[in-house]
Amino acid sequence: MEIRRLRYFLAVAEELHFGRAAARLDIAQPPLSRQVALLESEIGAELFDRSRSQIRLTQAGSVLREHAQRLLEQLDEAIEQTRSIGSGRAGRLRVGFSDCASFGPLPELTHAYRTRFPDVDLVLTPYGATTLARALIRGEIDLAVSRQSLADEAFRVEHLCLEPLVAAMPCRFAGEGRQLASLSLLSDWPLIVYLNPGAGQENDPILALCRSEGFDPVQCIGAPDMRAALGLVAMGAGVTLVPSSAGAACLPQVVLRPYAGRNPQVALSVGVRRDNCAPQVRQFLELCRREARSEPARPAMALLA
Amino acid sequence: MEIRRLRYFLAVAEELHFGRAAARLDIAQPPLSRQVALLESEIGAELFDRSRSQIRLTQAGSVLREHAQRLLEQLDEAIEQTRSIGSGRAGRLRVGFSDCASFGPLPELTHAYRTRFPDVDLVLTPYGATTLARALIRGEIDLAVSRQSLADEAFRVEHLCLEPLVAAMPCRFAGEGRQLASLSLLSDWPLIVYLNPGAGQENDPILALCRSEGFDPVQCIGAPDMRAALGLVAMGAGVTLVPSSAGAACLPQVVLRPYAGRNPQVALSVGVRRDNCAPQVRQFLELCRREARSEPARPAMALLA
């Protein structure tokens, strides 16, 4: 059974005239007659009553016509839907993000993507820092957005943006100035670290930064994520460093202060499995790159305005 | 788009292995790869992720697989249904009958047909004597069963059975004997005629029979159908002649009496348009012929037993 025969049959069933049907199909009449006859012998049923000059559908032909019409419509629809998904206009995109990625450009990016691709089902799932990479490896998500490094052979990682770090400290610790003259001014308070909760605190990049600035904090407190770290700061437990965009989620008891000196420009990065070449992924990443170009990282001072 | 490509694609989607899929389809692997590639370029979407040694379905492929599976099932079902109707195992058969055809072999015939072809929707519609032939001409029914003659160039007519006529008279008119010595014994009572209500009474075959037996009834009363005629007999309005099988519908005030002499053996006939070669019609008529052979008309005396 070939679709062509159904199409030919349907044309004849609608025109009830081999000549007109052939013209509509843009073929000659004899092959049309032949194909319909082949269809009839294939099914084993007369589809047309040719006893008069005006042909008519038999019962069997009438039923087949309805089926054929429905089938061809469904086929077109299936192809169109498949094409949409293949082009990235439709389908599904699963983005996992670690908690501290909620701040920064991700909300705007997802909004832009949804606006550009309203028929894609964008599934956003928060993950803990340790489970995000695993979800990406297992294929539970297509994209992983995180501030942690997603270094893995199987991943391709792009930076969404680079943000300077700023000091987060309780209001009552904070001095007058808008900017800390040096990061070492924080050395008297406990340092709250949170970036790699899975790994040991000793490897934390914030702690490493402090050491490179020439001091060791009096104490090091681990927190599972940035939000928890800011909570600890609000409670006066210590100080920490956060990306400047974290200001959006800052608690009233906390002030953010840029500081002079070396600033490692913490990155928000997006990871994707190298073997994932889904158009939805590709287009999301392209959108990321465009946004990154058009909207450079806000200067650290902006959040104090 | 050709069905073959969908079948090939589905095989690969299920096996996730071109070699095994090709073996299942009983073709070589290269043409299978080619056809799948052609399907992909036709749709304009990658259907398989071939980046690893183990191929996988893409989103688009996964969606197309579901559609293809459903479509192919529906196609098979459509063909099977069409085939059933074309063979006469399923479909619809519209039988019209005039009232007086309810008596005689029609009930048993329809029952036998329904038993033999349970999937055919047998539509039985009663018609008045005048509307039956019109319905057949218009194609509103496939078969017309009637005791009237359905003579028309466009019809093919077969006799279902021949039945002797018997006299129907009110109990109080009836004499002692089980059989009338002669039809002319009825000459003193009004004759009720009903066979051709559309045509004039003068052409009624019952009246003609009486005349050929050598008498004119004292009066001639028209009735629209046999049931009405028997009602008139029950009310003592006169006498009539009915097919012997009418005993089944006889009222208690009426007795049926065979009579000696010429009996025109009224026929129950079935008419069909010559251009109607539907298998349901053909098989119904074949059933009629078989029944007619296996069950000859009951002798008139039987109904008195």
Place this chain on the structure above:
DNA sequence: GCAATTGATACTCCAAGAGTATCAATCAGG
């Protein structure tokens, strides 16, 4: 690093579909 597996490619061959010419049957009109 090498052998094995697996899908893609190049090329040939054949079958099936499409075109041309023509026939047969039906129907309308004189």
Place this chain on the structure above:
DNA sequence: CCTGATTGATACTCTTGGAGTATCAATTGC
């Protein structure tokens, strides 16, 4: 009742496209 027109079927040829064989390239597992 005959004739011409219409319409679908048939015979034959040609071309397109699908299938087979041989082979290559890439990936994977030992």
